[in-house]
Every structure is written in C-alpha cells, then in structure tokens.
Amino acid sequence: MLSVEHLTKIYEDGTLALDDVSFEVDDREFLAVIGLSGSGKSTLLRCINRLIEPTEGRIVWNGIDITAATQDELRRIRRRIGMIFQHFNLVHRSKVMTNVLAGRLGYINPGLAVINRFPKSAVEKAAAQLVRVGLEDKADRRADELSGGQQQRVGVARALMQDPEMVLADEPVASLDPVLAHSIMRYLEQINDEDGVTILCSLHFLDLVHRYADRAIALYQGRIVFSGLPREIDDARFKDIYGQEAERVG
Amino acid sequence: MADLEVRERPELDVDRRAPTPTKKRRGAARFVGIVAAVIALVVLFAYAFEVTDVDLAEIQSDTRQTQLVRILRSLAHPEFLTYELIETNLDAQIMMPCPANGFTPPAPDTGGPYVVTEPTCLEPGGEISVSGFGLEPNARGDLFYVPPSGDVSIRLGRFLADADGTFVTTVDTRERAETEPQTIRAVTTIRVGSIFNPETVTKTDPVTGGQTTVASPRISATALDTWDKIIETVFLALIATTVGTLIAVPLSFFAARNLMKEISTTMTSLTLAILAAPVGAAMGLLLARGAQLAGEVLADNLVVVIVGLVVLPLVILRAFRWAIPPVDVEAPSRGQRIARALVLSVAGTAGILTLFLLAALMTRVGNALAPRLASFDFLALFVSSLGDILRLLIAAASALIAGGILMFVGSRAGTSLRAHLAPGVTKVVNLGLAAAAGAAVSVLLAQAIGWLYEISDPTKTIWIPAAIGALIGLLGGVVAYGKTSVGIGLSIYYIARTIFNAIRAIEPLVMVIVFVVWVGIGPFAGALALALHTTAALAKLYSEQVESISTGPIEAVKATGATRLQWIVYAVAPQIVPPYISFTMYRWDINVRMSTIIGFAGGGGIGFLLQQNINLLNYRAAAVQMIAIAIVVASMDYLSSRLRERFV
Numbered sequence: 001m002l003s004v005e006h007l008t009k010i011y012e013d014g015t016l017a018l019d020d021v022s023f024e025v026d027d028r029e030f031l032a033v034i035g036l037s038g039s040g041k042s043t044l045l046r047c048i049n050r051l052i053e054p055t056e057g058r059i060v061w062n063g064i065d066i067t068a069a070t071q072d073e074l075r076r077i078r079r080r081i082g083m084i085f086q087h088f089n090l091v092h093r094s095k096v097m098t099n100v101l102a103g104r105l106g107y108i109n110p111g112l113a114v115i116n117r118f119p120k121s122a123v124e125k126a127a128a129q130l131v132r133v134g135l136e137d138k139a140d141r142r143a144d145e146l147s148g149g150q151q152q153r154v155g156v157a158r159a160l161m162q163d164p165e166m167v168l169a170d171e172p173v174a175s176l177d178p179v180l181a182h183s184i185m186r187y188l189e190q191i192n193d194e195d196g197v198t199i200l201c202s203l204h205f206l207d208l209v210h211r212y213a214d215r216a217i218a219l220y221q222g223r224i225v226f227s228g229l230p231r232e233i234d235d236a237r238f239k240d241i242y243g244q245e246a247e248r249v250g
Numbered sequence: 251m252a253d254l255e256v257r258e259r260p261e262l263d264v265d266r267r268a269p270t271p272t273k274k275r276r277g278a279a280r281f282v283g284i285v286a287a288v289i290a291l292v293v294l295f296a297y298a299f300e301v302t303d304v305d306l307a308e309i310q311s312d313t314r315q316t317q318l319v320r321i322l323r324s325l326a327h328p329e330f331l332t333y334e335l336i337e338t339n340l341d342a343q344i345m346m347p348c349p350a351n352g353f354t355p356p357a358p359d360t361g362g363p364y365v366v367t368e369p370t371c372l373e374p375g376g377e378i379s380v381s382g383f384g385l386e387p388n389a390r391g392d393l394f395y396v397p398p399s400g401d402v403s404i405r406l407g408r409f410l411a412d413a414d415g416t417f418v419t420t421v422d423t424r425e426r427a428e429t430e431p432q433t434i435r436a437v438t439t440i441r442v443g444s445i446f447n448p449e450t451v452t453k454t455d456p457v458t459g460g461q462t463t464v465a466s467p468r469i470s471a472t473a474l475d476t477w478d479k480i481i482e483t484v485f486l487a488l489i490a491t492t493v494g495t496l497i498a499v500p501l502s503f504f505a506a507r508n509l510m511k512e513i514s515t516t517m518t519s520l521t522l523a524i525l526a527a528p529v530g531a532a533m534g535l536l537l538a539r540g541a542q543l544a545g546e547v548l549a550d551n552l553v554v555v556i557v558g559l560v561v562l563p564l565v566i567l568r569a570f571r572w573a574i575p576p577v578d579v580e581a582p583s584r585g586q587r588i589a590r591a592l593v594l595s596v597a598g599t600a601g602i603l604t605l606f607l608l609a610a611l612m613t614r615v616g617n618a619l620a621p622r623l624a625s626f627d628f629l630a631l632f633v634s635s636l637g638d639i640l641r642l643l644i645a646a647a648s649a650l651i652a653g654g655i656l657m658f659v660g661s662r663a664g665t666s667l668r669a670h671l672a673p674g675v676t677k678v679v680n681l682g683l684a685a686a687a688g689a690a691v692s693v694l695l696a697q698a699i700g701w702l703y704e705i706s707d708p709t710k711t712i713w714i715p716a717a718i719g720a721l722i723g724l725l726g727g728v729v730a731y732g733k734t735s736v737g738i739g740l741s742i743y744y745i746a747r748t749i750f751n752a753i754r755a756i757e758p759l760v761m762v763i764v765f766v767v768w769v770g771i772g773p774f775a776g777a778l779a780l781a782l783h784t785t786a787a788l789a790k791l792y793s794e795q796v797e798s799i800s801t802g803p804i805e806a807v808k809a810t811g812a813t814r815l816q817w818i819v820y821a822v823a824p825q826i827v828p829p830y831i832s833f834t835m836y837r838w839d840i841n842v843r844m845s846t847i848i849g850f851a852g853g854g855g856i857g858f859l860l861q862q863n864i865n866l867l868n869y870r871a872a873a874v875q876m877i878a879i880a881i882v883v884a885s886m887d888y889l890s891s892r893l894r895e896r897f898v
Contacts, residue, residue: 092825
C-alpha cells in the first residue's frame with residue numbers, strides 16, 4: 001500500500017506545486033490523477049519516486065519511508081516503480097533494444113555500465129517485453145524512427161523490465177491520438193489486471209478515467225479537491241476540478 | 251480573448267493622444283545620447299588611426315610600390331621546379347674615362363648575338379645606352395659592369411628583348427676610373443627543357459670533376475622540404491587533437507552545469523572526502539611505484555613477462571567477475587562489501603603491475619624490431635614510445651584513481667557517520683571536520699606555492715597555511731551550519747569553467763614558447779601546446795553540448811533506479827556522441843590551421859620553413875609554402891565539413 005501524507009512541494013522560485021496532499025492507494029489499484037495543466041499532477045507523481053524532492057510530508061510504500069531513504073535505498077525502491085512519460089523520454093539515438101534494457105539498470109551492477117554490457121538474462125527479458133508490446137521486429141531500429149504510439153509502447157516495455165510493483169504514468173496518452181491512446185491504456189489495464197501492478201496514472205480525458213480507473217483523485221492548484229469513484233464526478237464536482245468556466249467535451 | 255482586446259484598446263489611445271512631458275524629455279535625452287555616442291565613436295576611430303599609423307601616402311610611394319610588385323611577382327612564381335640554366339655572356343668594351351684620342355672597341359661578331367654601347371667611352375658614373383642584337387626572341391637577362399681585372403661583376407640593371415631579339419636600354423655606370431678597357435656584360439639565361447618536354451643535363455662538379463646527370467626541370471628542393479613539413483603539420487595537428495580530445499571528454503562533464511547542479515553532499519561527507527583524497531593519491535603513487543619496481547625486476551625475463559601478461563589479466567577478470575556480480579539483487583552485507591573492496595584493490599594493484607609488464611614488453615618488442623623493419627622502423631619505434639608513455643601515465647592514473655576511490659569511501663563514511671550520530675553532534679563534528687579539511691587543502695596549496703618560489707621554511711609552508719586554512723574551513727562550516735546539503739557540484743563547475751577559460755585565452759602560439767623551452771624546438775613542442783589549448787577549448791564546447799541535451803531520457807533512466815554512472819552512460823552519452831565527433835573534427839581543422847603557423851615560435855611544422863624563407867627574403871620559396879598551406883587548410887575545411895554533415 002502506498003500512503004502519501006501531507007505532501008507539500010514548493011519549488012525554488014516559490015511556486016506552491018503541492019499543498020498538503022494526502023491519499024492512499026491500495027495494492028493492485030488503478031488510480032487516476034486528474035486536474036488542469038499545472039495543477040500538480042506531474043509533481044505529485046515525480047515526488048513518489050523522488051525525481052523531485054518533496055519539501056515536506058512523507059511517502060510510505062509497503063512500510064518503507066521513501067522520503068527518508070538514502071540514495072542507495074532509493075535506487076532499490078525506484079527499480080520496483082516503473083514510470084511512463086507523456087513525451088516517452090526515450091533516448092532517440094539508441095536502439096529500441098537498448099532503451100528497453102535501460103529499464104533493467106536498477107538490477108544490474110553499476111560497474112558493468114563502464115563496459116556498456118547487459119547480462120544475457122536481461123537481454124532475453126527485454127526481447128520478451130518487446131514481444132509483449134508487439135515490437136519484436138523493431139528491436140534494432142533507432143528509437144526516433146518509430147511512430148509516437150510505438151515509442152510509447154517501448155516506454156511501457158522499459159517500465160515492465162523493472163518487474164514493477166507500481167507504475168507511475170504521467171499523462172501517458174496526452175501526445176497520442178484517441179485510437180493509440182486506448183491501445184496504450186489497454187496495456188496499462190493488462191499490467192494492472194494480469195500482473196497485479198498498482199497503477200497511478202494522470203489523465204486529461206474523463207472518458208479514459210471512466211473506462212480504465214478504479215478510483216480517481218483530482219488536484220486543483222496543488223490541493224486534492226476530489227477523491228472517489230470516477231462515476232461520482234458530476235457536473236458540480238467537474239467545475240470544482242476544472243474551474244467554473246470549464247465545459248465538458250466529448 | 252476578444253473581451254480582453256476591447257478592454258485594452260482605450261488605454262492605448264489615451265497614451266497616444268496626450269504624450270506626457272516626461273516622454274518629451276525622454277526624447278530629448280535620447281537625441282543628446284545619440285550625438286554623444288557618435289562623437290565618442292569619431293574620437294575612438296581617430297585615436298585608432300593615430301595608434302595604428304595609418305599612412306596612405308606611404309602606400310602610394312614609388313619605392314613601396316616597387317617593393318610590393320617585387321614580392322607579388324616572386325609569390326606568383328613559386329619555386330616548385332628547378333631548371334638547369336645555360337648562361338650566355340655578351341661583352342662590349344668601353345673606356346672610363348675617355349682617353350685623349352677616343353676609344354674604338356673591337357668590332358663585334360655580328361654573325362651571332364652581340365651588344366654595343368653608345369657612347370663607347372665616357373666619364374665614370376655617366377649614363378650609357380646598351381643595345382643588343384640577334385638574341386633569342388623575348389630573351390631577358392641582366393647587365394653587369396666588369397672591371398679589367400675581371401674579378402667582380404657589378405649589376406647595373408636588366409634588359410628585355412623584343413620579338414626580333416633586339417633591345418635598347420639605358421643604365422648608369424659606376425664611378426670607377428681605369429686605364430685599361432672595361433667591359434659591359436649582358437648575361438642571358440636560358441632554361442633547359444620545359445614541364446612538357448624535360449631534358450637531362452650532365453653536370454660537372456667544379457671541385458671533384460665528377461659528372462652527374464640531372465633532369466631539367468625537376469621538383470625543387472624547396473618543394474620536397476615543403477612536402478615533408480606539410481605532412482609533419484597535418485600529423486602534429488592529429489596528435490594534438492587526439493590527446494586534447496581524450497582529456498577533454500571526461501573533463502567536459504565537470505563543466506556542464508546541468509549535471510553538476512545536482513551534485514550535492516553533506517558537510518560530513520564532503521570534508522571526509524577532501525581529507526581522504528590526498529591520502530588516496532599518495533597511496534596510488536606508492537602502489538604504482540611498488541608495481542613498477544616489481545615490474546622492472548620481472549621484465550628482465552621475457553618468459554615471465556609473457557606468462558604474467560596472460561595469467562594476470564585472467565586473474566583480474568576473475569576477481570572483477572566475483573566482486574561485481576552482474577545482477578545486484580539484494581544489498582550486500584558489510585562483510586561482503588569489505589571482502590569485495592579488498593579483492594578489488596588487490597586486483598587493481600595486479601592491474602597496475604600488468605600495465606607495467608605490458609609497457610616493458612612494448613619497449614622491448616619495439617627496440618628489437620626497429621633495426622629489422624628498415625623503412626618501417628617508425629612502427630616499431632611507435633610501439634616502444636607507447637610503452638614509455640604508458641609507463642609515465644600509470645603512476646599519474648593510479649594516483650588519480652586511488653584518490654577518487656578514497657574520496658568515494660570518505661564520502662560514504664560521512665554518510666554512515668551521520669546515520670550514527672545525533673543531529674546536534676553531527677553539527678559540531680562538521681565544524682571540526684571543515685577546519686581539518688580547510689587546513690589540509692591549504693597546506694597542499696602552500697606546499698605547491700612553496701615549491702614554486704623555493705620557500706623551505708616549514709612555518710610558512712605548513713603552520714601558517716594550516717591555521718589560515720582551518721580558519722577558512724571553520725568559516726565555511728559556520729556558513730553551512732545546520733544545512734543538510736552542500737552544493738559541491740556547482741563549485742566544481744565554476745572552478746572547471748574558470749580554468750578552461752583561462753587556458754583557452756592563451757594562444758597556442760604563446761604556449762608553444764614555454765613548451766619549446768621544456769622539450770626543445772620541434773613539432774613535439776607544437777603538439778603539446780596545441781593539445782593543451784585543444785583540451786580547454788574542446789572541454790568548453792563539449793560541456794555546452796552536455797548542457798543542451800534533453801532531460802527526458804535522463805529522468806526516465808533515473809526512474810529505473812540507475813546510478814549516476816549508469817545514467818551518464820545510457821542517457822547522456824548517446825545524446826552527446828554526434829556533437830562530440832563533430833566538434834572534434836572541427837577542432838582538427840582548426841589545429842591544422844594553427845599548426846601551420848606554430849612553427850613561427852619554434853613549434854615545428856611548415857611554419858618554421860615559411861618563417862625562414864621570409865626572413866631570407868626568399869619569397870619564391872615562401873610562395874611554395876603558402877600555397878601548400880592554402881591547399882591543406884582548404885581541403886581540411888572541406889573534408890571536416892563533409893564529415894560533420896554526416897554525424898549531426
């Protein structure tokens with residue numbers, strides 16, 4: 001179980017990105033994080049694996065205090081938390097295979113990086129992940145030769161390489177068209193259902209939230225303004241989350 | 251959106267309709283400012299003219315123009331080919347001064363070419379008109395005055411025959427009065443052969459009387475020397491670029507703000523690391539020295555060397571395999587860690603020994619092969635030099651690596667110390683450590699300064715610096731008191747940047763002077779100077795590339811639990827390889843250009859020849875070198891831009 005307690009993040013320029021955020025996520029849950037751009041969704045997800053250092057508050061995962069972990073402990077925590085990004089964040093000039101293998105780095109002795117080698121078991125595992133996302137024939141292509149949807153599938157395969165117990169997905173489909181969006185979301189659903197991986201996914205479109213999420217929390221200016229089942233988001237709640245002028249589309 | 255625009259417009263109108271008094275005043279002030287700036291510029295350029303001695307009258311003066319034309323003509327006739335010349339002397343006799351009954355020279359043989367003078371006798375130093383007939387069409391040559399003794403010939407001027415082989419020219423004679431007839435001599439020179447129709451000439455050596463056959467025209471000695479030196483120039487640039495690149499690549503990371511910004515540590519770790527680093531470096535040096543001694547003893551026996559070079563790497567590989575397991579499943583226990591560290595340090599020492607053995611083998615093989623390879627002996631000498639370089643580098647490298655490792659250990663010790671101490675105690679301990687670290691750094695610096703200025707008084711090189719350093723350290727500790735992290739990365743960044751900028755500011759042409767004193771005149775000094783400049787320049791260019799990489803992949807790789815080394819290898823390196831290659835090519839191009847003139851200061855290469863020829867006023871030879879430089883620089887420019895296109 002992940003529990004976020006009184007999490008606050010103030011950036012160096014004084015921006016209050018997260019303001020006393022507290023919530024819990026059960027194991028195997030699919031939690032959607034919604035809110036306007038700039039409401040703190042990305043900051044929240046990055047605080048959980050400490051890509052961004054929280055200013056205050058605690059994040060406890062399966063009894064381990066992530067916020068208090070040393071660099072070495074953090075490495076071991078991070079390797080069990082997969083992450084998927086809006087802009088895929090692949091290394092463009094590297095091969096698809098290398099990008100997927102990068103997901104295994106947390107399990108590999110850092111000394112091996114000097115000679116740029118991965119153990120055979122990792123290479124086999126990466127090949128299997130590529131089969132899973134249907135890109136086995138693209139393994140030797142450069143990452144930037146792939147289309148957006150394919151790149152995000154590489155991103156998913158990279159996260160799966162970590163044998164994650166939790167996946168943080170930061171707007172995973174915001175750069176993709178609706179058809180591709182569903183294909184990526186179905187991978188996340190599959191990982192959630194079959195592998196029992198907890199998923200925290202920030203999303204823009206409410207229909208995706210309704211379709212895939214077990215539960216949703218909503219941020220507005222760094223505060224949690226809603227927490228509950230997706231179907232509970234009625235018009236009044238919607239205006240709380242997206243502002244009074246907002247209108248529902250789609 | 252539309253709403254907003256409507257609201258804004260009236261405000262703008264108010265502004266336009268009634269310009270405020272302050273605006274008017276601002277306009278006037280601006281006008282005065284522009285006038286002042288123009289006046290300042292005029293004064294500036296007037297002074298610049300004064301200082302740079304701009305003198306247009308001098309440019310137009312006849313003597314200057316004659317000189318310019320002479321140089322330009324020489325440059326237009328680069329001395330690529332040497333012709334054998336056949337000289338023909340045509341003499342006409344005159345008398346200076348005129349004898350009482352006048353002077354009639356013997357009649358010339360009008361069957362062949364001949365010259366006559368008008369008048370045939372004159373006052374010494376007077377003007378004389380010389381006419382030539384029956385010469386080769388368009389023949390050219392020089393006119394000389396030869397006294398009766400015939401021991402000298404003084405050049406009076408030159409002549410140029412027309413299409414009929416005739417010339418008339420007037421020259422001044424010399425103030426030499428003689429009673430015997432004197433001679434005006436026209437010397438025509440004819441080149442033997444042409445590029446399309448070369449001939450061979452048999453020459454007789456005036457001293458030994460031996461005969462040699464040479465081709466005319468043939469490639470000149472200047473051209474051959476130029477070829478040698480231009481090759482030297484290109485390879486000098488290659489060596490300088492390679493060495494500079496190898497050093498600049500790792501250094502560039504220290505000057506990249508985006509990477510360094512994130513490096514912060516605790517005061518405890520920082521101070522312990524600073525204290526541990528010199529100890530590590532000293533240990534590394536000791537280890538290297540020990541290994542070298544052992545290596546020298548072992549190197550006497552070739553069999554031992556070869557067996558060592560086979561067995562040691564296998565053992566080291568084995569040790570590394572054991573100490574660095576490929577998969578890192580659980581955090582290792584303390585005992586395991588200590589065992590691994592011990593095995594790794596033993597393996598490291600064995601590695602140093604291996605390298606010494608390798609160096610010994612290379613020197614041996616090189617020296618043994620050199621006499622047998624005839625004209626390819628440079629390959630053997632290269633192997634032997636590599637052995638020497640390796641031997642030099644091992645000590646420095648092991649000191650650096652051991653220092654680095656101990657720094658890491660010190661920093662780790664700091665982390666675990668903090669974990670065991672109460673926060674209050676840590677703060678006090680930090681102050682003490684900061685003072686100690688400050689003192690250590692200060693003493694090391696003072697030792698270096700003491701060595702430079704030859705100070706041997708321990709009060710000045712140890713105790714006073716230690717006290718000052720401790721005070722500064724303590725001050726730093728107080729400033730950082732209670733802070734959990736110290737941004738050490740940015741400090742390193744600023745130091746690295748400052749050093750690179752300082753080195754880059756010194757032209758290689760100046761640096762080479764120091765290196766010439768150190769290693770002597772020649773291309774080696776030039777290569778060292780260029781390498782130093784290249785290191786600083788490339789490190790800066792590279793670091794700017796690192797700063798402009800996209801952060802997404804780094805974030806993604808970090809999120810997988812990768813260490814700093816891993817994310818640099820897998821997320822940073824792939825992004826910077828193409829620009830690094832491109833900049834290296836560009837730098838080679840620059841270095842070729844620089845190395846063409848580095849010889850001016852004694853750095854070897856073609857500049858040395860060029861400078862010599864300019865100083866000897868041998869402009870035709872200088873022209874050959876200038877053309878060679880132009881060709882090489884232009885083709886490097888083209889080549890490097892084509893190659894760069896492929897990588898970016």
